[in-house]
Amino acid sequence: MDMREIYTRLNRVFQEVFDDRSIRVGPDTTADDIDDWDSLEHITLISAVEREFRMKFKMGEISGMRNVGEMAEIIAQRAR
Amino acid sequence: MRELEYPFDPGEIIRRRKSLRKALLAQEAARTRKKIAVLGGSTTSDIVKTLELFLLDAGIEPEFYESEYAQYYQDALFPPEELRAFAPDLIFVHTTSRNVTHWPELADPPEAVEEKLQAELGKFRAVWASLEENFHCPVIQNNFEKPFYRLLGSRDAWDLHGRVNFVNRLNQAFADHAREHAGFYLHDVDYLSADYGLRRWADPAFWNLYKYAMCFEAIPAFAFSVAHIVKSLFGKNKKVLALDLDNTLWGGVVGDDGVDGIEIGQETGVAQSYYEFQSYLKQVKSLGVLLTVCSKNDEENALAGLNHPEGALRPEDFILIKANWENKDRNIAETAAQLDLLPESVVFADDNPAEREIVRAQLKGAAVPEMEGVENYIATLDRNGYFETTTLSEDDLKRNEMYKANVLRAAEQASFGDYGEYLKSLEMRAVIDDFLPVYLARITQLANKSNQFNLTTKRYTVEEMEQVYHSGGYVRLYGKLVDKFGDNGVVSVVIGRVEGDVLDIELWLMSCRVLKRDMELAMLDRLAERAAARGLRTLRGHYYPTAKNKMVKDLYASFGFAKTGEDEAGNTAWELSLAGYQPKCSVIEVAGNDQKILSKREAHSDGHEGNLHKAEPGVPGGFR
Numbered sequence: 242m243d244m245r246e247i248y249t250r251l252n253r254v255f256q257e258v259f260d261d262r263s264i265r266v267g268p269d270t271t272a273d274d275i276d277d278w279d280s281l282e283h284i285t286l287i288s289a290v291e292r293e294f295r296m297k298f299k300m301g302e303i304s305g306m307r308n309v310g311e312m313a314e315i316i317a318q319r320a321r
Numbered sequence: 322m323r324e325l326e327y328p329f330d331p332g333e334i335i336r337r338r339k340s341l342r343k344a345l346l347a348q349e350a351a352r353t354r355k356k357i358a359v360l361g362g363s364t365t366s367d368i369v370k371t372l373e374l375f376l377l378d379a380g381i382e383p384e385f386y387e388s389e390y391a392q393y394y395q396d397a398l399f400p401p402e403e404l405r406a407f408a409p410d411l412i413f414v415h416t417t418s419r420n421v422t423h424w425p426e427l428a429d430p431p432e433a434v435e436e437k438l439q440a441e442l443g444k445f446r447a448v449w450a451s452l453e454e455n456f457h458c459p460v461i462q463n464n465f466e467k468p469f470y471r472l473l474g475s476r477d478a479w480d481l482h483g484r485v486n487f488v489n490r491l492n493q494a495f496a497d498h499a500r501e502h503a504g505f506y507l508h509d510v511d512y513l514s515a516d517y518g519l520r521r522w523a524d525p526a527f528w529n530l531y532k533y534a535m536c537f538e539a540i541p542a543f544a545f546s547v548a549h550i551v552k553s554l555f556g557k558n559k560k561v562l563a564l565d566l567d568n569t570l571w572g573g574v575v576g577d578d579g580v581d582g583i584e585i586g587q588e589t590g591v592a593q594s595y596y597e598f599q600s601y602l603k604q605v606k607s608l609g610v611l612l613t614v615c616s617k618n619d620e621e622n623a624l625a626g627l628n629h630p631e632g633a634l635r636p637e638d639f640i641l642i643k644a645n646w647e648n649k650d651r652n653i654a655e656t657a658a659q660l661d662l663l664p665e666s667v668v669f670a671d672d673n674p675a676e677r678e679i680v681r682a683q684l685k686g687a688a689v690p691e692m693e694g695v696e697n698y699i700a701t702l703d704r705n706g707y708f709e710t711t712t713l714s715e716d717d718l719k720r721n722e723m724y725k726a727n728v729l730r731a732a733e734q735a736s737f738g739d740y741g742e743y744l745k746s747l748e749m750r751a752v753i754d755d756f757l758p759v760y761l762a763r764i765t766q767l768a769n770k771s772n773q774f775n776l777t778t779k780r781y782t783v784e785e786m787e788q789v790y791h792s793g794g795y796v797r798l799y800g801k802l803v804d805k806f807g808d809n810g811v812v813s814v815v816i817g818r819v820e821g822d823v824l825d826i827e828l829w830l831m832s833c834r835v836l837k838r839d840m841e842l843a844m845l846d847r848l849a850e851r852a853a854a855r856g857l858r859t860l861r862g863h864y865y866p867t868a869k870n871k872m873v874k875d876l877y878a879s880f881g882f883a884k885t886g887e888d889e890a891g892n893t894a895w896e897l898s899l900a901g902y903q904p905k906c907s908v909i910e911v912a913g914n915d916q917k918i919l920s921k922r923e924a925h926s927d928g929h930e931g932n933l934h935k936a937e938p939g940v941p942g943g944f945r
Contacts, residue, residue, distance in 0.1 A: 284367065284531055289335060
């Protein structure tokens, strides 16, 4: 799966979870860039991303990811 | 909403929660507002947000109070001002076996294990006692999911030191408490987690990372299950199950295959599956759910299929049988109307997706589950929680009989030219008197689910109703109506509060099953008599309009009350002077609590079914 496809699908997940069609995510996007992205919504987001790519993040990764770029890297390694 | 009915996709609900909520709020649905306090022993945020979706879908608009993280014990024992001011209609204690603090150790002697069990139970009993004392509202309490590991393996189940054994004993004690305390409702997380799959349910990552009591994708199933209890408590249960026949109650098409060709009974696996489904429906009926048939068939063929010797259901198990070639949405609308119920009280079960789609589109409010594959029928109906049973009154158990008698009455009415003559022919007798403890559960149930013939739609918790019952400041009446076709049970309730020499009527309701029987006049006569006996001079009534109670807009006017006020919202106030009051009801013989009345059928005591058949010979149950 190439990075373009990952970002397209990630973008759709973000738009749905935050119910905001104007969201555009890139490698540098962080929680600070999206209004509703707090620690509670983070769980929803992780859960939705895992389901979209049919993969699981490891416990350490969930708290360690600093931006969407790191998330996409993990997905690229693991997604089916 | 399809996305929120079983079987649902939990991932979809999680991912699209915000847009689902928006869509629900955009629906033009009349919703009951309820305040729900969630006292958690773990994170509650997403549970509350998901519960909100299911409740909105069920016609309840919730407002939530959430305790600070894991503060369920503190909030219950020392209610903060915010919680007191919130004045919840319902409290949900959301605890998990992660909150158990006194686990047995292997070295503990039996007495020490017992002490730990009592200490754990003591903690929860203190919570429940304090909630009861401070809030007088229903409490929903989780029981415990099994631990996610077993130190002793299978021995964990029976050894006193095993955590599995310990959890089972706690759950048993919780169940005992539920049986002994009205207003306390157990939420069976033990079953739910087993049903979901304990290994996934109790994934420790979700506890350790987020302090959730279950894995994230289990939250929709959990919230759905809690919502069933809430719906049931606030009178949103379904009442009627309308069933298709061909490929729903049996395999095959009776009109084409003939009675001998349909699959039902013990011969094949498929036949057994249909038999099991019919047996399940028979049990559903015993809860007081009304079964009806809604099938595109000639009636003759439908009856032949239902009379199949290997079937579990018989034609007389159904209140109404609509077997014709009309559109199904029309048949269901008629079924609801004939039973004096709204379409939203109906569940329609049909294997044919096209029929389901038509009913969904044409009949707003009716529930239309995805009946796909006979092996899934029971789970589909059961898991949707349409008939979640929180209270089980005598009347629930007899409801089928009562509705069947109603259908007979309707048939008889057609043969009378004059309605007054018809009413007299019913030989109605009523008990109208002050509440009796034995009827309090039924009275409370009526107060919480009557919508149409209900002047104020005031709701009462079990505790509040008990307070009314024990207070000297009220005139209370319940009305129970019996006629020659049977006992209708408690069908009307009036509660008036004494204010000086005025009786202010805060509740007046009647079950729609006895509309147009002059029962309301009999209630008024008794109310006037009791109020006058207390030296009161005036009856004051109120009508508060809702989406459903238009039928009683002019009730007080019809009683001869004078209108004394009306506001912009259409709320009206009415008064009647008791001076020179003349009784108005002439068709019902009224008795008090000390006089026992019997229906003719009971007096002759030769069985209900037998008499029903006599009333309309040859036709089982009378379903025309």
